[in-house]
Structure formats: C-alpha cells, structure tokens
Amino acid sequence: MFKGLGQMGDMAKMMKAAKEMQSKMGELQDSLHDMTVTGESGAGLVKAVASAKGELKSLDIDPSIFNSDDKEVVxxxxxxxxxxAQAKAAELAQQEMGKITEGLGLPADFKMPF
Structure with missing residues (x-):
C-alpha cells in the first residue's frame, strides 16, 4: 500500500546532505578570504600575497631591483x-573544496560551479 516510502527516506537524506553541503560551502567561502598564499618571482625579489579567493593583499618588492634601465624587467x-599567487590561491581553494566533496562521498575531482 505504501510502496516507495523507502525512497522518501533516501530523498530526506539527500536533502539533509545538500543542506549540510550548502552550509559548509558558505563557511568555506568565508574562510577563503582569510587564507593566504604567497607567489614569488625573481628568486624571491618580488612577492605577492593573495587570499585563497585570488584577491591581491600585498606586494613586496626588494629595493635592489629598482633601476630605471630595468623597468620592463621589474x-x-x-x-x-x-x-x-593567483595560481596558488586557485589550487588552495580547490583543495579546500575537495575536502568538502570527499566528505559527502563525491569524487575528489568534482568541480564546483564557482
């Protein structure tokens, strides 16, 4: 008489998992602003710090590279x-999202829509 109600339980589990994932994704999006990575070039003469969202936070330039003849090089x-820094930020964000998807049983290489 009530065949199929077992599937409703599965649907409830899926909805709960989706809400949990949505909550975790929101928390992750907030924390990505606070996570930072440092990109370097010129053997560390120029350093760029970015958030895991890819936003540039700071730039450190060694004064030894300031020579008017080398403007293009600088x-x-x-x-x-x-x-x-932006490439490292993207990699860090993907790793952090991978932790969430793995926890939900999704493939490690599952791509989020953002």
Whole structure:
C-alpha cells in the first residue's frame, strides 16, 4: 500500500546532505578570504600575497631591483609574482573544496560551479 516510502527516506537524506553541503560551502567561502598564499618571482625579489579567493593583499618588492634601465624587467617580475599567487590561491581553494566533496562521498575531482 505504501510502496516507495523507502525512497522518501533516501530523498530526506539527500536533502539533509545538500543542506549540510550548502552550509559548509558558505563557511568555506568565508574562510577563503582569510587564507593566504604567497607567489614569488625573481628568486624571491618580488612577492605577492593573495587570499585563497585570488584577491591581491600585498606586494613586496626588494629595493635592489629598482633601476630605471630595468623597468620592463621589474614589471614582468611583478606580474609573474601576482600570477603565481593567483595560481596558488586557485589550487588552495580547490583543495579546500575537495575536502568538502570527499566528505559527502563525491569524487575528489568534482568541480564546483564557482
């Protein structure tokens, strides 16, 4: 008479898991602002610090590279450090999201829509 009610229990579990994942994702999004990575170029002469969201937080340039003749080199080093920090930020964010998806039984390489 009530065949299929067992599936409703499964649906309730899925809804609970989805709400739990949504909550964890919200917490993760907030914490990604506080996590930082440092990108470097020129053997550490230029360092860029970014949040795990990829937002540039600070830039540290060794004064020894300031020579008016090397303007393009300095600009390239700055860009390289920023790109390195952003790549590391993306990797860190993906690792942190992977922890959540693994906890829910999803594949480790599951891509989130953001």
């Amino acid at each position: 600009e390239d080093l700055i860009l390289a450090a920023i790109k390195d």
